Structure formats: structure tokens, C-alpha cells
Amino acid sequence: MVQLRPRVSRTPASASAMVDEGQPASEEEAEHGLLLGQPSSGAAAEPLQDDEEGDSEFDEDEAPEELTFASAQAEAREEERRVRETVRRDKALLKEKRKRREELFIEQKKRKLLPDTVLEKLTTAPQTTIKKSPGKLKEVILQKKNEECEKGSDSKKTKEKVQKVQSVGHNKSYLAVRLKDQDLRDSRQEAAKAFIQNCLYGPGTNRTTVNKFLSLDNKRLPVKKAAAQFLNNAWGKIQLLALIILYTKCYFVRRW
């Protein structure tokens, strides 16, 4: 690996610098020729100086060490091992973390599961695993008790059992549907109703309430009067239709 020496900038030195250099450099001038007015030589002088300095540093250093091949190899191997170790440790830590999170999720899910009785029914249904199921049931009951006793401290084993119970019971002769999934249909219907409501009565449609319509005149008079107010809320919708007929379409056009 070659270490590059920092390059010296080849900017021309200022006149003052040159003047300054001039005097102390006068001694060197004799060695290196006329420097005044010859910036290149001035610039050129420096690397020479640097070179000299660099060389002098190297000269001051000792000779490079001699490394045997074996030691270098050993070192390299050591390095590699260390790196491998760290990678392995990292992986293990990550795995541990992931596992813990998974267990936490399963525990939360189990809390939201159907009650035990329904789970029992689901697990006892398949005929091929009849022999196993009582055992599983016991495990399920045990799990519940365990959970109640210790909140997930001894979680690994029970969680695995829970997983097994869940996987058993895929009997295709019945269908269990979650009511939550049915919400999709209602939400679409609600969205459709909201769309229609927005189209017909939302902002931008030239509609107003009967109350506002009848109060308009009162509020535009030079002497403002009170707004119309209905005693019975249902009135405004039906009984005043007759009054609305009196106000024709062109009134609306004028208004808006």
C-alpha cells in the first residue's frame, strides 16, 4: 500500500512572499539560482525542499520490519476468526430477539382466541386424531392454567403446544367464519351511501335547508328580522312544501 505524500499546491507565491523569501532565500539563491520573478522556480523550489524533507524523514526511519510469512498468516487467521465470531454472535442475538418477539405475538394472539369450549370442539372434530385429541385437550387446559399462573414466563413450551392445537382441526366439513370479515360488506355499503349523500347533498350542490331558505328574506331586509324557526323539527320537511312551491326556480338562480 503506497502512502501518497500530500501534494503541494502549485500556486504562484505572492510578491511579498517572494520578497520575504527573497532575503532568506538569498542564501539558497546562490544554490538554486535566481528566484525573484520566477515563480515556477519558487514553486519548484518547495517540492525540492519537501522532497528533501521527506527524504530526510525516511532517512530518519528505521528500515522496515521484517515479517515472517508464518506470523503474518497467523495474524490474518486470528483476524478472520475474530470477524467470524462477531458475525456469529450478532446473528445469534438477532435470532434470540426475533424469537422473543414471535413468542410475544403468539401470546397476544392466544389471548384473543376463541374460548376454550369452542377450541375443544374444533380439535375433537377430526376422526383420525381422536386418540391424540384428549391428550391435546389436556394440554390446552393445562396451558390455560399455566397462563393464568405465570404470565408467559415458561412460554416457549406452551406456545409450541398452542401452535400444534391450532394446526389440528382442519376438518373441511364445517366452515367457521369470523364476523369481523363480514364487516367488509357493510363498510362498502356505508361508503356507497356516503358517496350518494355527498353527490346529492354534499358541498357544491346548490341546496339549503328550509329554515335557511325562509329566513333569507328576513336577513336581507334593511331592518334585520329574526330567522324562521320551527317548533316541531318534522314540520320543516313536510308541511312547508306548500310554501316552497310559491318560491319558483328562478329565485334559486338569482340567489346562487
Added chain:
Amino acid sequence: MGEFKVHRVRFFNYVPSGIRCVAYNNQSNRLAVSRTDGTVEIYNLSANYFQEKFFPGHESRATEALCWAKGQRLFSAGLNGEIIEYDLQALNIKYAMDAFGGPIWSMAASPSGSQLLAGCEDGSVKLFQITPDKIQFERNFDRQKSRILSLSWRPSGTHIAAGSIDYISVFDVKSGSAIHKMLVDRQYMGVSKRKCIIWGVAFLSDGTVISVDSAGKVQFWDSATGTLVKNHLVANADVQSIAVSDQEDSFVVGTAEGTVFHFQLVSVTSNSSEKQWVRTKPFQHHTHDVRAVAHSPTALISGGTDTHLVIRPLMEKVEVKNYDAALRKITFPHRRLISCSKKKQLLLFQFAHHLELWQLGSTVATGKNGDTLPLSKDADHLLHLKTKGPENIICSCISPCGSWIAYSTASRFFLYRLSYERDNISLQRVSKMPAFLRSALQILFSEDSAKLFVASNQGSLHIIRLLEGSFKHLHTFQPQSGTVESMCLLAVSPDGNWLAASGTSAGVHVYNVKNLKLHCTVPAYNFPVTALAIAPSTNNLVIAHSDQQVFEYSIPDKQYTEWSRTIQKQGFHHLWLQRDTPITHISFHLKRPMHILLHDAYMFCIIDKSLPLPNDKTLLYNPLPPKNESDVIRRRTAHAFKISKIYKISLSTVSRFPRTT
């Protein structure tokens, strides 16, 4: 002292629901009307515009489209994503099929009547095949970006126009692909931020597509090239509906301002063959949005948020210019929504989702004929009974003694026992109703409140004996074999021996309750029955039909009475026959067997059978002659029909309470 004390009840807050869709069927001249609460009503336009059938509503059913298919089959689709077929004989819903496209915004039946198209929320247009007993999904057309709000078939069945938001697509039926996408301006001559919603499209057989949108424009497009041909700005608000006549020479559009415009194809000059569409007549019969219009061969039909159904016959299409050519506005229900308990002076009001029980006020004052007496005790709201579940109430009844209330929805029957202790009223539900009582069309209690008669929509009549806290099923009269005719009206004689039931088309059946057998059948008449009642002592059955004819039939003699024959021979007064609204209730005077009391929405009439009948020349609505006229003149002008029009818009029953002190 006047003869009757009239309780003028104005606390029945009946609010009808707005009309959302209207569909006209040409073959049977019937109109299907769907309201915002999910009720579907069928009006028979040739039977004097009488509402002969109805399907009760449901809260989750937000119907957006209604159409007739081949063979008198009625389909509706709504925002719950289901296509529903209605059984017009049994008056219930045959099935509801999910279209799996989200909320359905529009539906159209093909011109041949064998296919059904549904436009969904997700932008897909789905084609269904109509099989004899169900519908079957066939395929999807090309999916569009936004929801399909309107659909129309070309009369030849080869193309479809689908209106969406800001554009109209023309599809080819065979391939299912969109041929043209026509972009609609958001505003006539301008720019707007609000999206333009194409509320209706109509496809004519020459390839013209007519579209109406929320900017108030009616536009004519050429579907072959996908270009705009003509633009009409008709309103400042949305134009929400369009209907084209079968001959394609006129169409009608309804706007959000309540105006209905009639467009006609007229020739440019008097003898040129070139024709153009011209806006001819505006009609302002509505006050709010006109959300549905239909075009029958002779009339324009419109309905909207203001709940009126307006039928406007077109003068040039009507052959005989008689009363039939006048404007018809159907506002009030054609069925009874109120029942009354005579003994306790209670009224039961039926609403869509609840029942109200009121006690009538009383007065101790006396006065002359025509006086208004002050109330000493106000009317009292006793009970507010809400129904469980999303379904609407079909029918309800209170027993004459006031201790039983029964009502029915489409899937359940409820019977309650009321008890009155001093000032309190308590309600107890009779549980475990039998399964056959599920969906009743009409409920009636006998005069002694011991028996309950239920007409179910399968055509059978059930008789139930009511005991102290429970009931016992006595008998069921099955319908005649071959017909599933649902019984719509019931009447029971005051002595409890006879029960009369009428369906929609067959004659009125009279059953003997004591022997539990069919006694006789009144011959069928070609107009539906609107009201039935049996007189107290003579056991005469009085039937009112939708063409305003009134018949009297003697049950013990099994024939029409003399009076009935006389009036049929002479005919009713022409003004009587020209009344708009059907007679909804008939009642009798306890002490005067010669009187028949009946009413419709605008008048109350007492027919005195002992007086001479009016002929066409006499005045029908004659008020009482002044007292100083001589007796002879009074006798000459008096006739059998004594009509009072003071009590307008009567929805209520008319009953004669026994005179208490």
C-alpha cells in the same frame, strides 16, 4: 244535538318514504315502485291506479334499481350487493343472490327479457342469464375504473351503454369489451371541480345514446363514432332520471328541481323527413328531486323524494278525452294503517318500525250540529311499541276489547296481551307463536275478541282461539288447489258466524266460522277489492272496488241484494265514479240498518238505502238545504248519498262508538 260526535284525530304523524325507482311493465300495464325504506309497491294502472300488491321493506335493503323481465318477473338490486327476485303470487321474496361486485348501482333487463345486467361499485358490468327458477351468472364485461351508475341496452341487444363518473362506455355484448369511452364535460361551457355523474343513459335503436348528468345537461352521442352530437342544458341542478318510450319518438327526464321535461322527435319543417329532438313540455308537479321516471305508451310517470307518484297522461296519446286523461297524483296509502278498539276508545297507529297506541280524548260539553266542542280530557299517548329487527311491519290490529295487539313482519308474528290497572298499562308478549303464522298479510280480531283471524301470504287463512294468556290453533282454511292467491282483505260479521276474505283476482270467499267450511263465493269482478265489511244484523257483505263500484251481497241468501241490483242497473253518479282515491273503510250504524258509512281520502259518505238514488242530473255533493225551504223541496233534493267533504285527507277508520253518557 248532532247525530254523531266526530273525533278529529290529527296526531297521526304519518310520513311516507320517498320514491327511489319506478319500473313500468307494458304487457300488464302495471307499475312497480320502490321506496327508500325498501318497500316495493305494485300499482295496477288499468284498475284506476290502485295499489294492489306490496312487499314490505327492510332496513338493509337500499334499492337502487328495479326492472321487469320476461314473464312478469320483478327484480331489484341495491347497495347491499344482492339481486332480489319477488314472487308476485305469494307476495314474498323468492331469493336474494349476491352479485359479488360490491354495491349494485344499476340494473337493466335485455330487450328479449332473458338476460340481466348489473352495474357494480367496483366498475364491473355483470351479465346474468335468467333461468326459469333462478338467475345465473354468465360473465363479466371489461372492468371500468369507476362505479357504473346507469345502464341501457340497445333495443337490438347488441350493445350496451354504461354511464359512470365523468365518462360513458359503450360495450359490445358479444365480446364484452368496451368499444368507446366518451368523456363528458364537467360543466356546460365551463370548468368545474365537481365530478360529473352520469345519472341515466338511454340507447336508441339508431345508435344514439342519450345521457343525463349532474351538471344539468342532456346530451346526445353517436355510439358508432363515440362523439357528441347535441348538448342541451335543461337545469341548474342534476338531471337524475330518463325514460324513453317504446316507439322511441319521445322521452322524459326528471331533474333535481322537481321539474320533468318531455322531449319529442319532431320534423324540422312540416313536410320534411328530417327529425330532431326538441324539448316540448315542462311539468312542475314535484317539489323535490325527481329520482325516477317511466314512460308508458300514453302517460309520463314520475316519482321522487317528495313521495308523490304523479301520472300525467299525454293528451296526444290518449284516445278518449274523458276523466281518465287527467293528472293523477298518488299521495296517500291505499291500505288501512289504523285500527280501533271500540270499547276502550283506543287507536292503534301503524308505522314502518313501531306501533303507537293512543287513547282518544273526551268531552262533556254538548252543542248544536256543526259545533266544535272543547276537550275535557286530551288524547293520551299510551304505548310506543318498537319492533325488533330490520324488517318493516306489514299489518297490525287491536282487538275490540282493547286487550290484544297483534302485528306481523315478513318473518315473525307478534301477539301481545295488554292489561289496564287503574292508570297503568302493561304489556305481555305471548311467546312461542306457531311457525305457520310467520308472515301475515292481514290480521283481524272477532267482535268478542275471542278469535284471531290471520291471512298469510301463502293463501291460507288461520283461525286462532285466544285464551287468557295463550292461544289455541282452531283451524286453517287452505287455498283452492292450483292457486297461491294471497288474501289481502278480511272482514268478520259482528255475530261471529261469517268470515269474508278477498284476494287480488278471485272473488270474495265467505267462510262459515261455526262449521269451519266455505259457505259461498261472490262472483269475481275485474277490478280489485279495496274494502270489505259485513253488516251487523242483516249479514250483508258490502264490497267496494277500485273503480268506485259498491256491491251489497246477502250472505245467508247467497245472492246480491235488491238495493245492489237497483243501483247497478241505474249506475252510480258520474262524479262518484270520477273520484281519485279508493274507499278504504266501510262501517255501519248500530241502530240504523239502512245506513252504510264509507270514506276515502277526501270525503266521508253515508249511504241511506231508504232514500232514492241520485241520477246523473242531480247534484251529488249537496249540502243540507236551508231550514226555511219547504219540506217538499227538501225531499226532492235529498238522495241516498250524503257526502261530507269537511274532513279532508282521512286516513283513519270510521267507526261508530256506542254512545256512552
